Amino acid sequence: MKADREITNLVITGFSGTGKSAVAKEVARRLSWDFLDTDDEIVERAGKPIAGIFRDCGEDKFRELERETIKRACRQRQTVIAIGGGAIVDPQNYELLARNGLIVCLEARPETIHERLFREAARSPQAEVRPLLAVDNPLERIRELKASRQPYYAKADWTIHTDGLSISEVAKEVIRAWRLLSSASDDTPIVIARHGMPKQSQEYSAPGLPRSARNDTRKTARRDSDKDTACLVETATQSYPIYVGYGLLDKLGEKMRQAALAGTATIVSDENVFSLYGKRVEQVLRDAGFGVNSFVVTPGEETKTMDSAVRIYDFLVEHRTERHDIIVALGGGVVGDLAGFVAATFLRGVPWVQVPTSLVAMVDAAIGGKVGVNHPEGKNLIGSFYQPSLVLVDCETLTTLSQRELTSGWAEVIKYGFILDKEFFEFLESNVSKLTKLEPKLLTRAIARSAAIKARVVSQDEKEREGKRIILNYGHTIAHGLETATRYRRFLHGEAVAIGMMGAARLSQRLGVLAADAVERQEALLQRFGLPISLRAQTVDRRRGKKGSRRELGLVAITKAMEVDKKVKGKAIHWVLLEDIGRAVVRSDVPQQDVLAVLRELAKP
Ligand SMILES: NC(=O)c1ccc[n+]([C@@H]2O[C@H](COP(=O)([O-])OP(=O)(O)OC[C@H]3O[C@@H](n4cnc5c(N)ncnc54)[C@H](O)[C@@H]3O)[C@@H](O)[C@H]2O)c1
Numbered sequence: 001m002k003a004d005r006e007i008t009n010l011v012i013t014g015f016s017g018t019g020k021s022a023v024a025k026e027v028a029r030r031l032s033w034d035f036l037d038t039d040d041e042i043v044e045r046a047g048k049p050i051a052g053i054f055r056d057c058g059e060d061k062f063r064e065l066e067r068e069t070i071k072r073a074c075r076q077r078q079t080v081i082a083i084g085g086g087a088i089v090d091p092q093n094y095e096l097l098a099r100n101g102l103i104v105c106l107e108a109r110p111e112t113i114h115e116r117l118f119r120e121a122a123r124s125p126q127a128e129v130r131p132l133l134a135v136d137n138p139l140e141r142i143r144e145l146k147a148s149r150q151p152y153y154a155k156a157d158w159t160i161h162t163d164g165l166s167i168s169e170v171a172k173e174v175i176r177a178w179r180l181l182s183s184a185s186d187d188t189p190i191v192i193a194r195h196g197m198p199k200q201s202q203e204y205s206a207p208g209l210p211r212s213a214r215n216d217t218r219k220t221a222r223r224d225s226d227k228d229t230a231c232l233v234e235t236a237t238q239s240y241p242i243y244v245g246y247g248l249l250d251k252l253g254e255k256m257r258q259a260a261l262a263g264t265a266t267i268v269s270d271e272n273v274f275s276l277y278g279k280r281v282e283q284v285l286r287d288a289g290f291g292v293n294s295f296v297v298t299p300g301e302e303t304k305t306m307d308s309a310v311r312i313y314d315f316l317v318e319h320r321t322e323r324h325d326i327i328v329a330l331g332g333g334v335v336g337d338l339a340g341f342v343a344a345t346f347l348r349g350v351p352w353v354q355v356p357t358s359l360v361a362m363v364d365a366a367i368g369g370k371v372g373v374n375h376p377e378g379k380n381l382i383g384s385f386y387q388p389s390l391v392l393v394d395c396e397t398l399t400t401l402s403q404r405e406l407t408s409g410w411a412e413v414i415k416y417g418f419i420l421d422k423e424f425f426e427f428l429e430s431n432v433s434k435l436t437k438l439e440p441k442l443l444t445r446a447i448a449r450s451a452a453i454k455a456r457v458v459s460q461d462e463k464e465r466e467g468k469r470i471i472l473n474y475g476h477t478i479a480h481g482l483e484t485a486t487r488y489r490r491f492l493h494g495e496a497v498a499i500g501m502m503g504a505a506r507l508s509q510r511l512g513v514l515a516a517d518a519v520e521r522q523e524a525l526l527q528r529f530g531l532p533i534s535l536r537a538q539t540v541d542r543r544r545g546k547k548g549s550r551r552e553l554g555l556v557a558i559t560k561a562m563e564v565d566k567k568v569k570g571k572a573i574h575w576v577l578l579e580d581i582g583r584a585v586v587r588s589d590v591p592q593q594d595v596l597a598v599l600r601e602l603a604k605p
C-alpha cells in the first residue's frame with residue numbers, strides 16, 4: 001500500500017471523451033468491485049440531465065451537487081469511481097478523493113476527444129448536444145478548456161494516454177497501475193504511453209512532482225531536495241521504468257527487486273567508474289539479496305569491440321551465468337552499449353539494467369535499447385535493439401565526471417529543448433549557472449525531463465522504422481561529418497553536435513524557416529553552457545598545407561563524410577531543421593550550396 005494513505009477506491013478522472021465511465025465500469029468488472037459514476041448520480045438526484053442543471057440552476061448549483069456526491073462516493077470501499085471532467089479542479093474534491101483513493105487520469109489529444117464526442121453525439125442524436133460541441137469551434141474550445149484543467153489533471157497518481165487504445169486496453173492499464181502503486185514506494189513511474197505525450201507540466205510544477213508533495217513528511221532532509229522522478233518507456237517489446245534521482249544508487253537493489261529481478265548480477269563497468277562507485281554498487285546489490293560478480297574494462301571508445309564482448313562472454317560462462325541472471329551496466333555510453341550487446345546475445349538474451357553515469361549516457365545512450373560494438377571499419381556497425389529491465393540514473397555521479405565530458409553532455413540536453421520542448425529550453429536558459437554547477441534539484445529535473453523526452457520518442461518509434469526518431473539527429477548530420485573528417489580525434493560527440501546544431505539552425509534561417517532571433521538564442525545558450533558554436537581553430541589540420549586551403553580542405557572532407565553518413569537515404573540528406581525553438585522539421589530538399597555556405601560561415605575566424 002502507498003505508505004501515506006490507504007487505497008480503498010480507484011478514481012478515474014480526465015477530460016470529457018477520454019472514456020472515464022466505460023473504463024471505470026470495465027475496471028470494476030475485472031476487479032469485481034462496485035462502480036459509481038458521479039455524473040449519473042447527480043442526474044438521478046436532480047431528475048434532469050447535466051445540461052439541464054447548468055441551464056436551469058447554473059454551474060454553481062451543479063458543482064455543489066457534485067461535491068455532495070463525491071463526499072458520499074468517498075465513503076465507499078472497493079469502488080471504481082468515475083468523476084466528472086471538472087470535479088478535480090475543486091481542491092476539496094481533490095483532497096477527499098486523494099485521501100482514500102488512487103487517482104488515475106485518462107488523457108487523450110484534443111483531436112481524439114473531439115472525434116469521440118462527435119461520434120457519440122451522432123450515435124444518439126436525441127441526447128442533448130454536449131455543451132462542448134455546441135460552440136462555433138468545438139476543437140478550439142476543447143483545447144482551451146483542457147489546457148486550463150491540465151495542472152489539476154497533473155495531480156493524478158497515474159496518467160494513461162488513451163489515444164489509439166480500446167476501453168479494455170485502458171482498463172488493463174488502470175489495473176496495472178493500481179497493482180504497481182499499491183505495492184510500490186512513492187517514487188513510482190509516470191506513464192508515457194506508446195501513443196501519448198508526457199505532460200509538459202509534470203517535471204516543472206513546483207515544488208516538484210505533485211505526487212511527491214504529499215510524501216514530503218516521510219523524506220529525510222537529503223531526499224527532500226531530490227524527489228526521485230521517473231518515466232516509463234513503452235515499446236512493443238518491453239515496458240520499463242527510468243528512475244532519475246540524486247543519490248539513487250543506494251536504491252538500485254530495491255528497484256531491481258521491484259522489477260522482479262533475482263539471481264546473480266554481473267556488474268560491467270570501466271576502471272574510472274568502478275573505482276568510484278563499484279564497491280558501493282556491489283554492496284547495495286548484495287544487501288538486496290543478489291549474488292554479485294564484477295567485470296571491469298579499460299575506459300574509452302576503443303573498448304567497445306567484439307573482443308571485449310568475447311571476454312565478457314568468457315567471464316559469464318566461467319561464472320556459470322544463467323538465463324535469469326542479470327547484467328548491470330555501470331558507466332558511460334561505452335559500457336552501456338557494450339554490456340547491453342552482451343546481454344542481448346548471451347544465452348540469446350539475459351535481463352539487464354542500465355546505470356548510466358555520464359551525462360551523455362543518462363539523457364541519451366541509456367534510453368532506447370540501442371546496443372552494440374564498433375567494427376574496425378565503422379562505429380556501431382554490429383548491434384541490436386534490446387531493452388533493459390530498468391534504467392536508474394543517479395545524478396550525483398556527475399559530480400565526478402570530467403568538466404569536458406559534462407559540457408559535451410549538455411549539448412544533447414539542450415538539443416531536446418530545441419527540437420521538442422520550448423518550455424524546457426526556457427527552463428535551461430533561466431538556470432544555466434545552477435545547472436552547470438550541478439545544483440541537485442535543478443540538475444535532476446533537467447535530466448528527468450531529457451530522459452522523458454527521449455523515452456517518448458523511442459516509445460513511438462522503437463526501431464527507427466517510422467521516421468520519428470530522426471528528429472533526435474538534429475545537429476548530427478554535420479556532427480558526424482565533423483567527427484569522421486577528424487577521425488573522432490578532435491571533438492567529443494557533444495561538441496560536434498553543438499557546432500552541428502548551429503549549422504542546422506543557420507541552414508534553417510537561410511531557407512527562411514527559422515527567425516534570426518531564434519538562431520541567436522540557440523547560439524547564446526550553447527555558449528553559456530561552454531559549448532563550441534563554430535569550427536574556427538578546430539578546422540585547422542596541423543599536418544597539412546597553408547591555413548586557407550586547410551580550411552577549405554576541411555569543409556570538403558566534412559561534406560564528403562556527411563554524404564556517406566547513415567542518415568542519407570537514397571541521394572538526399574534528410575536534414576533535421578527548426579521552424580521554431582521546440583519545433584523540428586525534416587527536409588530532404590536542402591541545396592548543396594546552402595550547406596556549403598553554412599559550413600563556410602561556421603569556419604569563419
Ligand atoms: N545506444 C545509444 O543510443 C547511444 C546514444 C549516444 C551515444 N552512444 C554511445 O555512447 C558512447 C559515448 O558515451 P559517453 O560519452 O558516456 O562515453 P564513455 O562511456 O567513454 O564515458 C566517458 C568517460 O567518462 C568516464 N566516466 C563516466 N561516468 C563517470 C563518472 N560518473 N565519474 C567519472 N568518470 C566517469 C568514463 O570512464 C570515460 O572515460 C559512444 O560509444 C556512443 O556511440 C550510444
Ligand SMILES: [Zn+2]
Binds near residue numbers: 364412
Ligand atoms: Zn548524439
